[in-house]
Amino acid sequence: MNASADPAYDTHATADTGHPIRLRVFRCRAGDRSGHFDEFRIEVAPDTTVLDALVAIRTRLDPTLVLRHSCFHASCGTCGMRVNDREVMACVTKVLELGTPTVKVEPIANQALLGDLATDMVDFYARFNAIGRSLMRESEWLPDASRPAGVESYNRFESCIECGLCLSACPVVASDPRYLGPAALAAAERAIDEPRGLDPGAVLALIDDPQGAWRCHAAFECSEACPSAVDPAGAIMALRRRAASGRLRSLLGGRHA
Amino acid sequence: MSEQSVVKRGTEGASPRRRGIAGWGDPRGRRLGGWAFILNRLTGLGVLAYLFLHLIVLSLLARGPSAWDGFVSIAASPLFLCFDVVLIFGLLFHGLNGIRVTLVGFGLVVDRQRAMFVALMIIGAIALVVAAIHIFTVG
Amino acid sequence: MTERSSAPHVVIVGGGGTGGAVAHDLALRGLRVTLVERGELTSGTTGRHHGLLHSGARYAVKDRESAVECIEENRILRKIAPGSFELNDGLFVAITEADEAYEPLFFESCLASDIPARRVTRAEALALEPNLNPAIRCAVQVPDGTIDAMRLPLRFFATARRNGATIKPYTEAVAMTMTATSAGRCVTGVSVIDRTSGRRYEIGADLVVNAGGPWAEKIAALAGVDVPIQPSPGVLVAVRGRYANMVINRLHASGDGDIVVPQRELSVIGTSSWLADDPDHLTVPADHVAMMISEGSAMIPAIASATVRATWSAARPLIGERGATSGRELSRTFKCFDHAPDGVEGFVTISGGKATTLRAMAEAAANVVCAKLAIPDPCRTREYVLAPHTAYYA
Numbered sequence: 001m002n003a004s005a006d007p008a009y010d011t012h013a014t015a016d017t018g019h020p021i022r023l024r025v026f027r028c029r030a031g032d033r034s035g036h037f038d039e040f041r042i043e044v045a046p047d048t049t050v051l052d053a054l055v056a057i058r059t060r061l062d063p064t065l066v067l068r069h070s071c072f073h074a075s076c077g078t079c080g081m082r083v084n085d086r087e088v089m090a091c092v093t094k095v096l097e098l099g100t101p102t103v104k105v106e107p108i109a110n111q112a113l114l115g116d117l118a119t120d121m122v123d124f125y126a127r128f129n130a131i132g133r134s135l136m137r138e139s140e141w142l143p144d145a146s147r148p149a150g151v152e153s154y155n156r157f158e159s160c161i162e163c164g165l166c167l168s169a170c171p172v173v174a175s176d177p178r179y180l181g182p183a184a185l186a187a188a189e190r191a192i193d194e195p196r197g198l199d200p201g202a203v204l205a206l207i208d209d210p211q212g213a214w215r216c217h218a219a220f221e222c223s224e225a226c227p228s229a230v231d232p233a234g235a236i237m238a239l240r241r242r243a244a245s246g247r248l249r250s251l252l253g254g255r256h257a
Numbered sequence: 258m259s260e261q262s263v264v265k266r267g268t269e270g271a272s273p274r275r276r277g278i279a280g281w282g283d284p285r286g287r288r289l290g291g292w293a294f295i296l297n298r299l300t301g302l303g304v305l306a307y308l309f310l311h312l313i314v315l316s317l318l319a320r321g322p323s324a325w326d327g328f329v330s331i332a333a334s335p336l337f338l339c340f341d342v343v344l345i346f347g348l349l350f351h352g353l354n355g356i357r358v359t360l361v362g363f364g365l366v367v368d369r370q371r372a373m374f375v376a377l378m379i380i381g382a383i384a385l386v387v388a389a390i391h392i393f394t395v396g
Numbered sequence: 397m398t399e400r401s402s403a404p405h406v407v408i409v410g411g412g413g414t415g416g417a418v419a420h421d422l423a424l425r426g427l428r429v430t431l432v433e434r435g436e437l438t439s440g441t442t443g444r445h446h447g448l449l450h451s452g453a454r455y456a457v458k459d460r461e462s463a464v465e466c467i468e469e470n471r472i473l474r475k476i477a478p479g480s481f482e483l484n485d486g487l488f489v490a491i492t493e494a495d496e497a498y499e500p501l502f503f504e505s506c507l508a509s510d511i512p513a514r515r516v517t518r519a520e521a522l523a524l525e526p527n528l529n530p531a532i533r534c535a536v537q538v539p540d541g542t543i544d545a546m547r548l549p550l551r552f553f554a555t556a557r558r559n560g561a562t563i564k565p566y567t568e569a570v571a572m573t574m575t576a577t578s579a580g581r582c583v584t585g586v587s588v589i590d591r592t593s594g595r596r597y598e599i600g601a602d603l604v605v606n607a608g609g610p611w612a613e614k615i616a617a618l619a620g621v622d623v624p625i626q627p628s629p630g631v632l633v634a635v636r637g638r639y640a641n642m643v644i645n646r647l648h649a650s651g652d653g654d655i656v657v658p659q660r661e662l663s664v665i666g667t668s669s670w671l672a673d674d675p676d677h678l679t680v681p682a683d684h685v686a687m688m689i690s691e692g693s694a695m696i697p698a699i700a701s702a703t704v705r706a707t708w709s710a711a712r713p714l715i716g717e718r719g720a721t722s723g724r725e726l727s728r729t730f731k732c733f734d735h736a737p738d739g740v741e742g743f744v745t746i747s748g749g750k751a752t753t754l755r756a757m758a759e760a761a762a763n764v765v766c767a768k769l770a771i772p773d774p775c776r777t778r779e780y781v782l783a784p785h786t787a788y789y790a
Contacts, residue, residue: 010679011707030592047680047707059676066566066591068436070443072708073634075659076546078436078443085286092706109276114566115592118436125789135547135785136479141638141661146523148537149514154484154641157544157660169286171294174276217297218358220290220370228660233290234367241364 011047014056019044021095023053025065026106030115037104038062044095050105051079051090054117066115074227077161080168081117082106087165087225108168124164127184130206132198133158133191159228160186166222166232172215179215180207182222182232188213189235192242204242213239293374297354300347307344342389349385353377403427404769407586407599409569409615410607411435412442414746416552417758417777418605418765419561424780425766425773429561430599432588434568437553438546440675441609442751444710446632446657446666448643449473449481449541450752453488453513454650456505461729462750463509469753470539473548476755477782480548482658486540486643487521489695490533495647502647503536513538527639527696540643542659543751547785552754554788555780566591572619572743573598580739583619603765606745610675610711619743621735627675627711630667631684633692635702639663644695652684653691662705665692669712678709715748730757732764744768 020043028035040057051069058065070076074089081090084104095103111119139154147153166182167173173181188207192200207213216236223233276283281295317324331337357377361370403426408415411433419431433439452466474481490496506513514537521535522528553563573585585600608615610627630652638658646654652668665688672678685707693700715731730749735741746761759775766773 009681009683011682011685012680012709029594049706063568064591064594068439070436070438070546072444072710073632073662073664073706075447075544075634075662076438076443078439078546082286087286091708107274109274109280111274113274118566118592122789125786129786129790134479135544136482139482139484139638139641142526142641145526145641146520148485148516148524148642151483151485156482156638156641156658157542159660161660169291171276171281171291174280175278177275216362217294218290218361218370219294221288221294224288224290237361237364237367240362244363 011045012049012052013045014042014048014052014060017043017045017048019096021053022102023050023057024102024104025054025057025117027065027116028113030113030120035116039102046094046096048095049091050081050083050088050093050095050098050103053095053103054090054105066118068114068118075161077163080108080119080163080165080227082108082168087168089163089165089227092227108164110167110170110173111164119164121162121164124162124167124183127181128162128187130180131184131187131191131203133187134194134196134198136196137190137194158190160190160230161228163227165225165227166230169221169225171219171221172217176211176215178211180209180212182216182236185213185216185239186230186232186235189239192239204239204246207239208243208246213243289371289374293354293357296350297358300351303344303347304351307347338392341392342385345388345392346381346385349381350378353381404602404771405430405600406603406605406765406769407432407601408605408607409586410440410609410611411437411553411563411565412440412607412609413438413549413552413751413754414442414609414749414757414761415605415607416549416556417754418607418746418761419556419563420552420559420780420782421755421758421762421775421777422765423556423559423561424776425762425771427766427769427771429556430601431553431556431561431563432567432569432586432599433563433565434591435566437563437565438549440611441710441712442549442754443546444632444708445545445751446655446664447543447545447659448655448657448752449483449543450750451486451506451538451540452509452511453486453502453506453536453538453540454645454655456509456511457501458649459729460505460509463505463511465729465753465756466750467509467511467539469756470541472755472778473543473752474541476777476780477548477551480544480551480785482542482641484541484641484643484658486538486645487516487525487528488536488538488645488647489521489528490535490647491529491531491694493533496533498648499534499536506536506538511538525640525642525644527698528644529695529697536647537642540645542643542657544659545751549754550785550788551782552758554783554785554790557788558783564588564590569615569618570596572604573600574619574740577741579736579741581620581741583740583742601742603742603744603769605761605765606743606747607761609747610713612713612745612747616735616743616745619735619740621738621740621743621745623733623745623747624715625745625747626714626716627672628669628714629672629675629678629709629711630669631680631688631707631709632664632666633685633688633707634659634662634664634705635692635699636661636705637663637698637702639696639698639702646691646695651691653688654695656692656696656699663692663696663699663702665689665699667710672711675711678711680707680709713747713749730760732757732760734764734768736768
């Protein structure tokens with residue numbers, strides 16, 4: 001089946017739609033002290049996303065725009081940005097649904113910048129990797145279905161797409177570089193809940209630290225920002241429960257030992 | 258010729274763009290929890306400052322009736338009464354939000370924490386209005 | 397074993413799955429490798445696919461070569477990248493009478509392609525996947541799985557880096573340095589612009605590998621050669637909700653929208669097919685989106701009312717001459733083009749293929765490269781277990 005090349009049928013069109021929009025895009029070279037905003041004019045369709053608009057800008061207007069993206073469906077975690085001051089995944093954020101004639105686009109906060117809108121994820125992964133959580137988890141969907149021959153249990157990829165939106169939104173991460181951060185802590189809670197070969201006690205010891213689970217101040221901005229319903233704030237509180245009850249038990253157990 | 262760099266690291270000059278403590282004053286993009294965080298800090302500092310003021314004021318008692326009377330005369334002025342209302346807001350907010358942070362910090366009521374915050378703020382608002390009326394009408 | 401310091405330097409243009417796998421293969425054979433990619437790694441076609449780890453069953457009837465390639469690579473990938481797949485198998489479901497009539501040929505073709513297939517009754521299919529269309533007649537179980545479209549290739553990049561390769565994203569190839577030779581011309585370097593700094597510089601190369609996917613033709617043009625790569629886009633739709641844990645395929649001759657791939661807590665429906673000229677200008681036609689939803693809900697009715705998370709297009713690189721009327725008739729196998737017979741030495745293009753066959757494509761390309769550079773080391777990527785994707789950022 002051949003689709004018509006007529007742009008009227010393109011649900012993600014970035015030209016000739018009759019809906020003009022202004023994008024103010026943050027520009028900065030790595031190492032610069034401060035950046036500036038470039039303004040671009042583009043037209044959008046109802047389903048055109050912020051990422052579509054940025055890709056069109058890079059293709060047609062400015063090939064020097066540094067842009068990070070991959071999967072186009074909020075699964076890879078690479079296109080996290082601050083759009084109109086809110087942390088979002090650009091590929092699933094429709095421009096017209098933002099409701100503003102000018103859309104401000106900035107990189108996520110609290111991470112080093114590679115350039116323009118692309119952040120260097122080295123720091124994110126340094127914290128994340130310390131936990132050692134597996135990419136896989138048992139699938140909790142359709143628990144009553146039977147399993148096919150040869151498949152012991154259904155598994156799925158972890159919900160966390162490693163996007164860094166939580167770190168960008170967290171006010172503690174913003175002011176304290178020593179804080180482990182919501183992403184790593186949420187990973188720690190998952191690792192303890194479903195170890196898959198890890199030592200849950202070691203993970204718990206790692207996060208039971210003033211700069212670990214105890215550094216959070218319950219702003220819950222991380223859970224609001226998360227595009228994958230990981231609920232890092234809930235995970236941090238669950239970690240505190242584990243750590244506290246563990247200490248209590250050893251305290252009581254110690255008396256009777 | 259061929260460079261050794263891989264993905265450019267933060268140490269090469271682009272330090273993390275932390276919003277920092279200055280970012281606490283930036284209201285853009287903040288949701289309810291972010292506001293609670295900022296206000297908790299501001300009210301905490303405010304209440305602490307009030308504590309010192311209060312001690313200074315109380316020390317006037319040691320200086321005799323005329324010093325104390327001098328204080329009492331400005332204490333009844335409308336501007337001062339407004340400060341009192343602001344102080345009570347600070348105490349109420351810090352205390353009530355503090356209840357939320359404490360409960361949540363122990364892993365309790367985590368899934369309904371937003372609703373709890375709103376409920377506590379409503380209680381606080383009612384208490385503040387009652388207190389304000391009392392402050393301005395007691396003569 | 398080749399000594400790396402004196403080894404030839406290969407520059408790979410294109411940071412998709414193929415480029416990453418070629419970098420990994422060549423690094424293992426001791427070559428010096430630099431890979432340049434104009435955007436983020438896998439930001440071209442690789443990151444956008446629905447994530448199917450092919451059993452090959454889809455091609456068993458009409459494209460035997462492809463089917464055999466797929467099942468072989470399916471097995472290899474499970475071994476070299478453990479913990480990177482949702483391994484819940486897949487079902488080919490027959491909804492109509494025509495589907496049911498197709499089943500015996502399909503089943504036999506799978507077995508003939510060495511694809512482990514198992515006949516499944518209607519009752520069992522509904523017990524396995526309760527959200528399937530109750531009108532289902534029968535099904536066939538095959539070893540499909542789900543790939544994380546970015547993180548699996550990232551493991552190849554991580555391993556290549558660990559073994560000495562230099563990976564440069566945000567580095568765009570803008571020109572090839574060519575030297576005249578007695579036989580024509582030879583590529584001796586790639587001019588690139590580092591987009592993060594704006595700086596233009598040259599990377600010297602003993603050989604350049606064009607792994608640009610649907611952009612391969614644009615890159616080949618920099619070296620003055622033409623490659624018969626036709627961008628063939630298709631629409632994909634992701635809806636919220638994991639309606640099946642297994643991959644659900646339609647049991648019929650390949651068509652549009654006949655696969656639903658579970659991925660995390662989404663269901664990804666794909667895909668369609670048309671021919672385009674420019675991989676940088678892909679449309680997302682409304683009628684194709686509607687078709688994905690209707691074809692997907694023919695297999696899983698709940699999809700019709702599911703919330704759409706995203707709709708997008710991805711361009712397959714298909715090998716063939718321009719003028720073919722529909723992308724589906726072209727072969728899905730990959731090819732390695734040595735451009736020396738075209739008068740350009742030191743330039744090789746690898747293109748075509750599927751996400752599942754990235755390692756095999758890389759092996760073929762690396763063999764051509766090593767033959768040209770007189771490197772005796774054999775390919776080791778069939779057994780070499782890959783580093784985790786998080787190691788890329790270490």
